[in-house]
Amino acid sequence: MTESRKAFGRDSRCAINHPTCPLSSGHAKVHGFLSERQYGTINMTMLTQHTISTPYMVGPVHCYTGSLAGELVLFDTGPPTREAQRYLAEHVDLASLKHIVITHCHVDHYGQAHWLEQNCPAALYFPYRDCLKIAGHDRRIEAMAHLLADLGFDDVYLAKLRQIFDSGVLFPPFPKKFLVAENDLPERLGIEVLSCPGHSQSDLVYVGDDWAVTGDTLLRGVFQSPLLDVDLEKGGRFKNYAAYCATVVKLAGLQGKTVLPSHRQTVKSIKGVLLFYISKFLQRAVQLSPYREEKNVMLLIDKVLKGRVLDTFQLYLKASEIVFMQDFLQQPELLRQALLEIGLFDDVTELFHSAVLG
Numbered sequence: 550m551t552e553s554r555k556a557f558g559r560d561s562r563c564a565i566n567h568p569t570c571p572l573s574s575g576h577a578k579v580h581g582f583l584s585e586r587q588y589g590t591i592n593m594t595m596l597t598q599h600t601i602s603t604p605y606m607v608g609p610v611h612c613y614t615g616s617l618a619g620e621l622v623l624f625d626t627g628p629p630t631r632e633a634q635r636y637l638a639e640h641v642d643l644a645s646l647k648h649i650v651i652t653h654c655h656v657d658h659y660g661q662a663h664w665l666e667q668n669c670p671a672a673l674y675f676p677y678r679d680c681l682k683i684a685g686h687d688r689r690i691e692a693m694a695h696l697l698a699d700l701g702f703d704d705v706y707l708a709k710l711r712q713i714f715d716s717g718v719l720f721p722p723f724p725k726k727f728l729v730a731e732n733d734l735p736e737r738l739g740i741e742v743l744s745c746p747g748h749s750q751s752d753l754v755y756v757g758d759d760w761a762v763t764g765d766t767l768l769r770g771v772f773q774s775p776l777l778d779v780d781l782e783k784g785g786r787f788k789n790y791a792a793y794c795a796t797v798v799k800l801a802g803l804q805g806k807t808v809l810p811s812h813r814q815t816v817k818s819i820k821g822v823l824l825f826y827i828s829k830f831l832q833r834a835v836q837l838s839p840y841r842e843e844k845n846v847m848l849l850i851d852k853v854l855k856g857r858v859l860d861t862f863q864l865y866l867k868a869s870e871i872v873f874m875q876d877f878l879q880q881p882e883l884l885r886q887a888l889l890e891i892g893l894f895d896d897v898t899e900l901f902h903s904a905v906l907g
């Protein structure tokens with residue numbers, strides 16, 4: 550089991566390498582060594598990194614604790630496993646915990662929310678869009694099946710995906726009581742909430758004076774799939790691509806903060822991480838480009854994978870990616886403008902044009 554703690558302040562550095570996210574298709578292999586280094590100066594906000602192993606492809610997940618305005622805050626909870634409960638019970642002062650803040654409602658991030666609700670007095674905060682997901686869970690799963698059917702997925706596939714959704718593996722029990730992070734986090738904590746959808750429709754980044762807890766929005770060497778989902782506010786499909794184009798500008802604006810991601814190493818260069826993601830995505834868009842007239846995503850997956858077989862959930866991830874790229878091919882200007890704004894377009898001009906021009 551990989552569990553460790555590490556303290557972060559303005560000048561902290563982390564040398565951790567971890568395997569990749571179940572909801573991503575990255576390629577990390579290295580398990581790094583965690584050195585226990587403390588950084589501290591007076592008046593500097595400190596967050597401690599907790600690394601908890603997960604049973605998923607994701608590998609370990611990082612949660613963070615810190616005392617903000619004298620109140621103990623936990624960012625993300627780890628997966629719904631005994632080990633994670635043990636870890637939290639041993640390393641977090643649950644009796645004093647005041648606030649539990651979730652970056653996004655994926656299993657490795659909120660998996661202990663229900664258990665924590667029963668075992669500590671803290672208030673729980675979920676992103677607004679996740680509150681909608683929790684309230685409308687069954688409706689969302691139904692609507693998702695319609696979305697996938699429209700993209701060419703057959704009933705056999707949909708029944709298998711439904712089994713995964715219903716198994717509780719992806720959706721461990723939700724807590725009974727929770728607040729909306731965007732509205733209800735007390736101002737005295739000094740946490741700015743940035744909405745950064747793309748990977749999911751709900752990703753939030755929590756920003757302090759010299760740090761940012763970034764969830765799955767900035768992961769080194771990982772292409773975190775932009776997950777196909779139902780737009781819980783407007784209905785229809787959530788437009789991950791358009792959302793990402795706005796998000797990329799906000800993420801670039803975090804330069805100068807200590808970035809505290811949910812997986813893998815601390816991010817030293819935000820632009821480096823963004824460029825990795827955008828290049829990966831453009832490379833895949835280049836592969837898709839010859840088939841831009843084909844709308845049936847199931848058929849497209851066959852073409853792109855050239856006979857490689859994926860399991861049920863991987864197929865869903867692949868479909869998500871393809872829809873993201875189709876949206877890009879429809880509206881490449883959105884991404885171009887965003888990249889021009891943050892000074893990254895020059896780095897990917899060639900790839901961009903090969904994808905768009907086909």
Ligand SMILES: [Zn+2]
Pocket residue numbers: 570607610655657658765811812
């Ligand atoms: Zn994750």
